[in-house]
Amino acid sequence: MPQRREAVTIADVARTVGVATSTVSRALNQPGRISDELRDRIVAAAATLGYHPNPQARSLTSGRTQSIALLVPDITNPFFFGLIRGAQAQARARGHRHVLVDTEESAEVEALTLAELPASVDGIVLAAARLTDAELTAAAGRVPLVLVNREVPGLRSVVMDTAAGALQALDHLVSLGHRSVAYVAGPATSWSSRKRWRALQRTARRLGVDCVRIGPFPPTMAAGAAAADAVVHHRVTGALFFNDLLAIGALRRFAERGIRVPDDLSVVGCDDIFGADFCRPPLTTLTTPVEQTGRVAVDMLLSTPTVGEPVRAGQTLPTHLTIRESTGPVPTRRAGRP
Amino acid sequence: MPQRREAVTIADVARTVGVATSTVSRALNQPGRISDELRDRIVAAAATLGYHPNPQARSLTSGRTQSIALLVPDITNPFFFGLIRGAQAQARARGHRHVLVDTEESAEVEALTLAELPASVDGIVLAAARLTDAELTAAAGRVPLVLVNREVPGLRSVVMDTAAGALQALDHLVSLGHRSVAYVAGPATSWSSRKRWRALQRTARRLGVDCVRIGPFPPTMAAGAAAADAVVHHRVTGALFFNDLLAIGALRRFAERGIRVPDDLSVVGCDDIFGADFCRPPLTTLTTPVEQTGRVAVDMLLSTPTVGEPVRAGQTLPTHLTIRESTGPVPTRRAGRP
DNA sequence: CCAGGTTTGGCAATGGATTGCCAGCTCCGT
DNA sequence: ACGGAGCTGGCAATCCATTGCCAAACCTGG
Known part of the structure; x- marks a missing residue:
């Protein structure tokens, strides 16, 4: 096992060329400051020795850490x-x-x-x-x-701007005939979740649709199952999820429970993460840059x-809504409704 | 906009307590070296001032960067x-x-x-x-x-150990009746792709099954389409892909071309990445730790x-095969065969 | 040929923390 | 009361690169 070798320092280069360390430093950092001939020799020596300035030392004086x-x-x-x-x-x-x-x-x-x-x-x-x-x-x-x-x-x-995006999503659902939707909230500490909910709430009122808030849920796939159950419990026809992770987790749970998406329920995610396009069904979601x-x-x-x-x-x-296959027209009769 | 404030240094702490910087350093790093009473005062002062050692400076002498x-x-x-x-x-x-x-x-x-x-x-x-x-x-x-x-x-x-895993996958396919399979190779520079192919080749010969190698392909979803077409071209009934990304990309292409997985073709991925369990169909793959x-x-x-x-x-x-829904019995008649 | 200006390179301080070595002090046994 | 051991804490060198300042060398014009 090779031993960690001493690194090449600026002093080594200086010694090799026969100049002061300051000259080497300037040759490397302030091209015009040193005569071309000497500079070339220094650069060559540095390359030969495999010199790389120590970022720690450099940052000490320069204040820059790169x-x-x-x-x-x-x-x-x-x-x-x-x-x-x-x-x-x-x-x-x-x-x-x-x-x-x-x-x-x-x-x-x-x-x-x-x-x-x-x-x-x-x-x-x-x-x-x-x-x-x-x-x-x-x-x-x-x-x-x-x-x-x-x-x-x-x-x-x-x-x-997921708040604006959420409104697009709400419009989309409303245009499909949905009148009762849920917002599945993310962590209580999430600034964007709060902001989105506020926007949704206001607009839902204006459009005259029911919009309930469910949660908070941690933004994980595992939490999707609980979120799905909560959505079902609230008897809405559409749900906007805090993010795709939660939505994809919920999708799986819906499938387990025999709830068809989008026939029985429309689902909208948020973020358009890797996988949102090939999950089943492909997720309608807010595409974020x-x-x-x-x-x-x-x-x-x-x-x-x-x-x-x-x-x-x-x-x-800006964000925009990407419509895939997890949203559809509001069901005419809702399965399992009393 | 607040200006970047000068950081608290060890000298500040030393001055506050009225000791040398070396004493502060030791109080913080070599607990037994300084009397308890003084150490407590130093630690308290450091906390009050909000002192955090500068990692750059520390690494310069200690050689450790943490x-x-x-x-x-x-x-x-x-x-x-x-x-x-x-x-x-x-x-x-x-x-x-x-x-x-x-x-x-x-x-x-x-x-x-x-x-x-x-x-x-x-x-x-x-x-x-x-x-x-x-x-x-x-x-x-x-x-x-x-x-x-x-x-x-x-x-x-x-x-x-994806080589061993690939053999498991091959066994799996063979036990389902497949006699002609393809290995869709990753980048030519990939050590593990080469190793896997060597193992597959040897074992395939021993088992008396046909195993062709296709590729190399870059390990991306986008490359999956080309890989899919190549697999189809080679008229095999099963394909082991270099990784899931490629396999998932191929899955999509197969769907486009009307090739049913696993009815017409069995697909095995590698890695068991995020998404492998919820793509369509869920991917049989080598689960890697x-x-x-x-x-x-x-x-x-x-x-x-x-x-x-x-x-x-x-x-x-070790790796192991996770069987999902992208592999199945060999088709009795292969669609499109001359 | 010299004063004054411009290059060019070196000296040494600097940044923040660590650490080898030393000195002063306490405490012990004898 | 004295010598030595054991603690504590300080001095100063060190890590490596950067940079302000200075000096030597060179060049120019008068």
Whole structure:
């Protein structure tokens, strides 16, 4: 088993070429500062020795770490895969590394991470934050921060407009004749779930349709079964689920109970995660620009380097309804109705 | 917009308590070294000030970064989600952070990352390596390294025994009467695809069944359509796909072409990714212990701290066949046969 | 041929924490 | 009361790269 070899340092390069370390540093970082001839020799020597600057040491003086952190509440949730992917892509494009932290849906872990991380990263993208506005504002004072799917006055954020999307979905159901629908809510701490429910409630009243709220449920497939039972219990003809995970879980439960989707019940998901198009039946869902969200968030994070007013504090990305096969006309008679 | 505040340093704590920085450092890291009374005061002051040691500075002297890197060829692939999850969980459990790098299926990116990263992490878990044995061995000399799904003599690795699993799958098909099957290969650089094919080939010969190899194909859903067409072209009654992504993509194509699975054709996937259980039809597949693999790899990485022979250089984790609905008895007459 | 300006490269401080070594103090036995 | 052991805590070097400041060397024009 090979032993961990000593890394090549800037001093090694300097010694090889016969110059000072400062000269090597400048040759590598400030191209115009050193004469071409010497610079070439230094670059060549660095390449030969396999020199790579130590990011830790560099960040100590420069303050830059060339890395950002992405905090998500639950890596398990495929929804965040898209976000991770988008963020990673943009971070790489801008020459940054990417630390991934799973906060396990816990406000404490979130707070602790936010406290420990600032020294190691140039900025943090925080998805679906669980903390309070005040805590988040405080954190933003310590490190550049961009929120995803959460708005706090004065802080930068990228949110997907699922509230508007939910209204589209409601319209869709109403146009199919549904008059009694349910909103299956996500975690109580979810800002977007609350926002969506408020929008739905208001619009449902205006349209004169019944809209009940069920939940909260954790956003997992496993919770889908309970959610499905609750939906059945409420005797609605359509249900909007907090997310696809829950909806897909529910779909399976409906199948077990012999409830046909969409003949007996229409189901709408949210997020359009991997699998939403090939589950059974393919899920009508709110398609969200997840990857784009990740990219935009990272861009926003790295753009205004902590100084001056950000051009736009918050950015809202549109969502749209993707109609597949889990929604259909309202059943004329509802099976099992008394 | 709040300005980035100066971080609290060990010097601040020292000044507050009225001791030297070395004393603070020891109070925090070597509990027995400082008198209890003083230690308590230091800890209290650190908490009050909100002191968190700067990981960069710490790693400079100690050599430890308390973070590891996970390199995967493609974050897009749900297979790696499980790996990421398992690795993340174990890293967290062992008090380490987690840098995620997508090498984009590129050997160059992989090599570059392997060259740059050693200074910033305590070790690297490299999944589905694309580099040569020699390059990997060289890299392992620079940084603790654990390979996933790749074996190189002398290096530590965790592999999922998909070769054995593929034989189980073959047995399954044979027992259903299939005599002519295809192996839909993954990328040419995939070590596990090669290994699996070799095992299949040998066993197929022994069992007296026809086994052709199709491909290579990139491991994506999009490639599934082409793979499906190739399978049809080869007039086999059963197909083992390199992975579920490819298989699910193919499933969709089969449906489009009116080929019924499993009535006309049996399909076996590999990995048992998210979605394999709710696609249509639910996929018979090789269930791999992905999360466990991630955990074991991280454990292995952090266990033998670079010194001495590792107890076990390589660990092989078993896989098993999960039979769902995409495999069935061989068709008595094959539709469309001349 | 010299004053003044421009390159070019080096010295040394810097960032934050760790750690080897040393010094002062207490406490013990004799 | 004295010598040595055992605790505690501080000094200063160290890790590696960056950068402000300075000085030597070179160039230019008068």
